Amino acid sequence: xxxxxxxxEALVFINGFLSEGETQPWEKRLLWExxxxxxxxxxxxxLWWDASNPASLTLSxxxxxxGLLTHWEAHKAKAKxxxxxxxxxxxxxxxxxxxxxxxxxxxxxxxxxxxRGWPQTADRRLKDVILLSGAVRRQADKNWSxxxxxxxxxxxxxxxxxxxxLAYVFKAPSxxxxxxxxxxxxxxHPRIENLNATHLIGSGEHSCKAYLPHLEFLLDQKLxxxxxxxxxx
Numbered sequence: 001x002x003x004x005x006x007x008x009e010a011l012v013f014i015n016g017f018l019s020e021g022e023t024q025p026w027e028k029r030l031l032w033e034x035x036x037x038x039x040x041x042x043x044x045x046x047l048w049w050d051a052s053n054p055a056s057l058t059l060s061x062x063x064x065x066x067g068l069l070t071h072w073e074a075h076k077a078k079a080k081x082x083x084x085x086x087x088x089x090x091x092x093x094x095x096x097x098x099x100x101x102x103x104x105x106x107x108x109x110x111x112x113x114x115x116r117g118w119p120q121t122a123d124r125r126l127k128d129v130i131l132l133s134g135a136v137r138r139q140a141d142k143n144w145s146x147x148x149x150x151x152x153x154x155x156x157x158x159x160x161x162x163x164x165x166l167a168y169v170f171k172a173p174s175x176x177x178x179x180x181x182x183x184x185x186x187x188x189h190p191r192i193e194n195l196n197a198t199h200l201i202g203s204g205e206h207s208c209k210a211y212l213p214h215l216e217f218l219l220d221q222k223l224x225x226x227x228x229x230x231x232x233x
Contacts, residue, residue: 001044009042010096016105021053039225083113108134128153133181145189161198165206
């Protein structure tokens with residue numbers, strides 16, 4: 001999307017459910033500008049994946065009910081497959097030596113599985129992983145504290161307790177187990193940071209855009225992008 005402004009690092013954004021049709025991600029100017037204002041000086045990439053699109057869903061009672069849940073579950077499985085099987089060969093071919101991931105919704109699920117499957121012996125390192133409205137179970141059975149050892153920086157989980165999509169579409173087929181997109185990750189690790197953005201967003205909107213007005217503030221709390229940029233000037 002954009003070349004580096006000086007850092008030998010890449011930030012890869014991974015969008016969520018129904019974003020498959022977004023084949024011109026450079027038009028997401030607000031996201032890229034927000035990341036730059038937050039201090040990011042590395043290159044910017046967009047990881048496209050088979051996330052489905054609104055045209056795949058017909059506006060029928062079936063699709064809006066059980067069919068919607070079935071479609072969501074199918075793409076949860078695809079997100080896992082992308083993260084474990086396809087992402088590493090792509091990302092390890094980037095010229096940058098360090099890679100930061102930012103994932104929204106099912107894109108955060110992709111990011112989790114990239115972190116989980118990243119080889120510790122790889123010559124390119126995963127640095128920070130940022131989750132927005134993550135569609136990943138927050139329970140200890142996901143072994144968060146184990147998989148974070150595959151990254152060199154922080155895992156920043158930014159969540160909205162009022163996110164109605166995650167509360168309904170995720171929890172309904174998951175035996176009421178909650179995702180990290182609406183509550184904190186349930187494991188302690190000194191490099192796991194949970195940030196509650198509920199009061200900032202002020203609604204149940206399930207959209208990456210809902211985070212954008214507050215993303216610079218949230219990232220500034222836990223990551224040192226601005227401080228690093230100042231030191232390099």
